[in-house]
Amino acid sequence: MLIHQKMKLADVIHHDHTLVPIINRFGVHLGFGNLTIQEICETNNLNCAFFVIILNAFHDPRYFPKEQLQSIRLAILVKYLQKAHIYFMEDKIPEIASMIEKMMDECLDNREPYLLIQNFFKEYSVELKKHIQREEERVYPYAIKLEEAFLSGAYPLDIEELIQSYPISAYEEEHEDVEEKLFDLKNIIIKYLPSPKSDKLCYQILREIFSLEKELSEHARIEDLILVPKVETMENALKLKGFKHE
Amino acid sequence: MSEIKTVVVVEGNYLMQTGLEAMLLELPAVMVVKSFMGDEMNLAGFIRKQQADAIILNPFSLKEDPVAFLRNLEQKGEWIVFGMMEKDAPSNIKSHFSQILYTSDTKFDLQNKIRSALGIDAQSDQQSLLSEREVTILKQVVLGLTNQEIADKLFISVHTVTTHRKNINRKLGIKTVSGLTVYAIMNHMVSMEEVDHSLK
Numbered sequence: 429m430l431i432h433q434k435m436k437l438a439d440v441i442h443h444d445h446t447l448v449p450i451i452n453r454f455g456v457h458l459g460f461g462n463l464t465i466q467e468i469c470e471t472n473n474l475n476c477a478f479f480v481i482i483l484n485a486f487h488d489p490r491y492f493p494k495e496q497l498q499s500i501r502l503a504i505l506v507k508y509l510q511k512a513h514i515y516f517m518e519d520k521i522p523e524i525a526s527m528i529e530k531m532m533d534e535c536l537d538n539r540e541p542y543l544l545i546q547n548f549f550k551e552y553s554v555e556l557k558k559h560i561q562r563e564e565e566r567v568y569p570y571a572i573k574l575e576e577a578f579l580s581g582a583y584p585l586d587i588e589e590l591i592q593s594y595p596i597s598a599y600e601e602e603h604e605d606v607e608e609k610l611f612d613l614k615n616i617i618i619k620y621l622p623s624p625k626s627d628k629l630c631y632q633i634l635r636e637i638f639s640l641e642k643e644l645s646e647h648a649r650i651e652d653l654i655l656v657p658k659v660e661t662m663e664n665a666l667k668l669k670g671f672k673h674e
Numbered sequence: 675m676s677e678i679k680t681v682v683v684v685e686g687n688y689l690m691q692t693g694l695e696a697m698l699l700e701l702p703a704v705m706v707v708k709s710f711m712g713d714e715m716n717l718a719g720f721i722r723k724q725q726a727d728a729i730i731l732n733p734f735s736l737k738e739d740p741v742a743f744l745r746n747l748e749q750k751g752e753w754i755v756f757g758m759m760e761k762d763a764p765s766n767i768k769s770h771f772s773q774i775l776y777t778s779d780t781k782f783d784l785q786n787k788i789r790s791a792l793g794i795d796a797q798s799d800q801q802s803l804l805s806e807r808e809v810t811i812l813k814q815v816v817l818g819l820t821n822q823e824i825a826d827k828l829f830i831s832v833h834t835v836t837t838h839r840k841n842i843n844r845k846l847g848i849k850t851v852s853g854l855t856v857y858a859i860m861n862h863m864v865s866m867e868e869v870d871h872s873l874k
Contacts, residue, residue, distance in 0.1 A: 490709070540866070544856045551852050612853030619847065620860055657715070 430491075431483045433466040433476050440465070444487050449519075449643070453511040454479060478504055485653065486646050492653060502575040505654055506568045512647050513560045520640050521553050527633045534625045541622055548616070552609045559606050567599050571659050578662045583669050591667060596659040610641050679727040679792050683709040684717070685758060686735030690777075694730060694758070697784060702794060713737045718746050726751075728792055730775065732758040733767055744770050754791050804845060809863060811838045815851060816858045817872040 431440055437460055441447060448458065460468055465483075469476035478500060484491045493500075528549055532542040570590060577587050614637055617630065624630050681698055683706060685691040695706045707724045710717060712735030721729060729747065733740035747755060757771030761778050768774060773791050775784055789795055804812065814824045821839070825832045843849050848857055858864045 541860050544859055544866075548852055548856050608849045609853065612848045612850050612856075615847040616853060616856055616860075620857055622860075660715070 429487070431465070431480060431487060433469070433480050434464055436462055437465050437468055438462060440483065446639070446642075447483055447486060449515060450482060450486050453508065453515060454482075475501075475504055478508075481654075482508065482650070485650050489646075489649070497654065497658065500654055500658070502571045502655065502658060505650075506572060509568070509647070509651065509655075510564065512643075513564065516640070516644070516647075517557060517560065520636070520643070521556070524633060524636050524640065525549060525553070527629065527636065531624055531626070531629050531633065534629065538622065542624070545613070545616065545621065548609075548613060552606075552613065555609060556606055566594065567596075567655075570594065571596075571655060574659060574662045574666065577666060583666060587666060591663050595663060596656055599656075607641075607645070610637065610644070613637060614641075678703045678705055679794065680705050680707045680725065682707055682721055682724050682726040682729045684712050684721070684729065684731045684735060685709070686712040686732060690732070690758075697781060698730075698788070701785060701788060704788075704792070704794070711735065718743060718750070721747065722750050726753050728754040728756060728788070730756045730758050733770075734759065734763075740767065741770060756788070756791070804842060808838055808842050808845070811835065812842055812854060812858055813864055815839065815842075816855045816864055816869060 429443060437451070437456075441451075441458075451457075454474055455472055456468055456474075463471075465480060466476055468474075469479055477496060481493045481496055481500065485493070525546075528542065528546050532539055532546065535542055573590070574587065577584060614634070617634055617637070621630075681704060683691055683694050683698075685694060691709050691711075695709060698704050698706050707726060708720075710720065712732065714720060717736075717738075731744075731747075733744070736743055744755065747753075754773060755771065756773045756775050757768065758775045759767070759777070761776045773787065775787060779787075810828070811824060814827065819827070821832050821835045824835050828835075842854070846854070846857055848854050855864075855869055859866055859869065
């Protein structure tokens with residue numbers, strides 16, 4: 429289903445409740461009555477077109493906003509992506525970590541396997557954090573700088589250097605490394621972890637890991653679908669402009 | 675049952691793409707990882723990332739030269755590439771595919787071609803237990819040895835070590851060294867102390 433701004437947000441959430449953390453990132457919280465998406469965006473001072481694009485991108489993995497791509501400002505997109513990072517690091521990861529902790533407490537007579545899972549998850553969190561930091565420190569500022577140059581029509585000299593030293597294509601390639609560890613973690617829990625006392629807790633952990641994985645891959649998809657192609661277009665346009673100066 | 679097979683679809687016609695996906699999902703243990711329209715930038719690169727077992731490709735959907743594109747794909751992975759086209763497509767295009775699905779094929783034909791090419795009905799002869807040799811190599815990997823060091827220690831070639839490692843990853847479904855470490859300690863192949871010691 430394609431989500432449209434004239435729809436009631438409540439209907440959208442009924443249809444796909446996994447969008448709740450997404451709307452939260454925009455500062456929209458449950459309890460919005462019968463308001464439409466458009467009305468909610470107006471009261472919250474949100475860019476409605478962008479809000480709808482993000483909802484659709486999460487809701488339907490086949491969705492691709494080809495026509496709207498031009499209208500999206502990277503500055504707005506980056507702000508959203510940063511909010512998502514906070515959600516991953518401050519909500520999702522600690523939540524799973526505390527569930528693992530709880531599982532350990534239940535299995536005091538045989539702690540070692542759970543200790544291993546805990547360490548493994550810690551390692552994973554550190555790696556995810558590094559990945560996120562690299563994006564926040566290098567990729568996003570670069571994208572915003574590029575957009576500023578592009579929109580203002582100026583061509584600062586350091587842009588040329590930046591484009592050459594760290595083009596977005598280099599970033600694209602390093603994107604998928606963090607995923608492998610999460611995949612391993614799922615497999616270890618499903619196949620190899622000695623069955624714990626609480627099936628329920630194990631299921632909860634697994635459910636959270638699957639949901640983290642899905643959210644991360646959708647996050648990456650938004651970067652691949654919107655951020656990367658936009659930056660590539662601007663890189664090319666600015667390069668052409670640079671050559672004209674010479 | 676054999677392992678789950680993943681298929682990538684490249685088809686510019688939306689109805690065809692949706693139909694292909696529905697047809698594939700009826701097959702046992704087959705998953706469609708991703709569908710492309712064929713006009714994406716750096717399509718070959720995206721496909722490579724999917725780790726597919728098979729690709730169903732309509733060569734006429736491609737923005738780029740299909741022959742060069744195919745050559746590029748074939749070099750890069752061990753997948754089966756099916757051509758998806760009409761029966762009267764030019765033979766110089768057909769000749770580049772070893773497997774062809776025709777738009778006029780019946781559902782039965784299509785699914786049979788895919789079943790046999792992917793070996794879906796074949797008995798799985800893949801052992802899931804590690805061999806003694808693989809256990810030896812797994813231990814060394816977990817203790818932090820490089821492929822070269824393992825090769826020297828066991829008097830085998832680096833190539834053999836990589837082959838063993840690939841098989842270990844496939845059998846266990848674990849790819850990272852830290853994941854393998856968790857597995858090895860849980861199964862008492864190495865102790866936590868040994869691993870800690872090797873890190874120092």
